[in-house]
Amino acid sequence: MNQSFLVHVLIRILLIAGVSFGIGWALFSMQSIVISVGLFVILFIQIINLIHYQNSVNERIRYFFEAVKNEDFSQAFSIQKGDKIIQELNQSLQEINRKIQQIKIENHQQEQYFRALIEHVGTGILTYDDRGFVIHANSTLKKMLGLEQFTHLKQLERIDDSLLHALKQIQQQDRKLITFNGKQGKVNVSIRASSFKNKDQTLTLLSVQDINRELDEKELDSWMRLIRVLTHEIMNSIAPVTSLSESLASYFQKDGKAISPEEVNEKMIGTTIRGLEVIREQGRGLIKFVESYRKLTRLPKPDKKVIRVNDLLEKMILLNQVQNQDSSIQLEKKLQSADLDIQADEKLISQVLINLIKNSREALAETENARIVLLAGRNKNGQVEICVKDNGPGIPTDMLDEIFVPFFTTRENGSGIGLSLSRQILRLHGGSLNARSVPNKETLFCLLFNQ
Structure with missing residues (x-):
């Protein structure tokens, strides 16, 4: 043409x-x-x-x-x-x-397909512009919020002011855990945000995941593991007491009736005294066990102050040298920066580090060229991380989740309270305590501070 x-x-x-x-x-x-x-x-x-x-x-x-x-x-x-x-x-x-x-x-067909797809996913999807007008909200999100129609973010004020405030503060590629009061009680959600340009508008896309069920399942799992440990420890203490008390009672009963004082001899009295001493010791052990449990629930609120990490680790090394002068285990520190600081309660964090170093020393009891390294620096997210690393036998993979369960222990004389208490202290600081291990190579326990 x-x-x-x-x-x-x-x-x-x-x-x-x-x-x-x-x-x-x-x-x-x-x-x-x-x-x-x-x-x-x-x-x-x-x-x-x-x-x-x-x-x-x-x-x-x-x-x-x-x-x-x-x-x-x-x-x-x-x-x-x-x-x-x-x-x-x-x-x-x-x-x-x-x-x-x-x-x-x-x-148009593709748009209809993606709309149907978004409506069927179990994650809430929300898109809104700079003025707060809702471009799209799928049925999962509206059900989560208890709204039939969702046209503007201001509608969230009728649900929970904290939810609206959290959405206004959220940044691109940010992820937040938010709790708000919905029609069916407290709702815990994980929110991830991203933004993109559409013509001359900047739109924000949120994915909102209801994690109530996940939290309930984890909480139930934690309770089940805790109950198993508690049952095990209590039965270990009560069973001997019950058996021994029945045996002692049988000395002073005959055909279901108490024997006469004339039938009591010195051997029966001696056996009874020894049995009562065993019962007393078991009772004290059970009281000590309960006291350990009370420690978990009565931790003081951290008195946070600025702590120079280098000074803190120097104190740990000095304390270790004083307490273990005859030890052949080498303890040293490595820092990314000498001026690294954290906001924390020095007494509580020192308690955690002392416990972790003690655990490492016990794990290295039969290891040649035993070595413990205190590492400190910032991770890729800019958070301060302090790790206790040793070259001991390590922890089996299937036990890494169990070691933080209260009263779980693999040592004969262990209380099973140290790691649980340490993790609770880090949670009170807004941080976390995690472990990773390569059997027969290395084990690391890391304190993470979200600052």
Whole structure:
């Protein structure tokens, strides 16, 4: 079509040029005025024809783009009228129109598919603009919030002011755990945010995950493990007492009746005294066990102050040297920066480090070239991390989750309270205590401070 159009335009221009040359010849050769006027008329007609021809093409193109701009794809371009060039143009425009219609239909179908997909996911999806107007909120989110219609973030004020405040404070690629009061009680959600540009608007996309069930399952699992340990420890203390008391009672009973004082002898008295001493010791052990449990529930609120990490680790090394002068275990420190600081309660954090170093020393009892390293620095998220690392036998993978359960211990004389207490202290500081181990290579216990 392009070549045909150019040929038609070129022919018209050549005709105009030829007539113009004829007019020039007629005027200079003083030919008849009638001939000159006739040529002028022919020139005028040819110019009008060229303009009309060009405008007819431009008009159809302009008409097509107007329809596209207005998203009107119902217009038809006749291929039965006009000359061959116009017919070819109409056919091309008609073909483009059909392709745009097809793309429009496919995009609409894809949009419907993604909308249906978003509606069926178990995660709440929310999109809103800079003014707080909700662009889209799926049914999961509205059900989570207890809203039938959700058009603006201000509606969250009727649910919980803290929820609206948290959404206003959330940053791009940020993730927050938020608790708010819903219609069915407290709801715990994990929110992740991201933003993107849509035309001249900046939109925020939130994914909101209800973690109540996950927390309930973890809490139930923790309780079950704790109950198993408590049951085990209490049964170990009570069973001997029950058995021994029954044996002692049998000395002073016969056929279900108490024996007479004359039947009591020195051997029975001695056996009874020894049995009562055993019962007393078991009772004291049980009281000590309960006291250990009370420690977990009665930790003081941390008195946080700025602590220079280097000074803290130096104290740990000095204390270890004083308490273990004859030990062959090497203890050293490694810091990324000498001016590393944390906001913490020095007494509580020292208690955690002392307990971890003590555990490492016990684990290294039969290890050659035993070594403990106190590591300190910032992780990739900029958080301060203090680790106690040793080259002992390590911890089996299946026990890494168990070691923090209260009263769980693998040592004969262990109370099983140290690591549980240490993790609780870190939680009170807003941090965490985690462990990782490679059997027969290394074990690390890391204190993470979210500062």
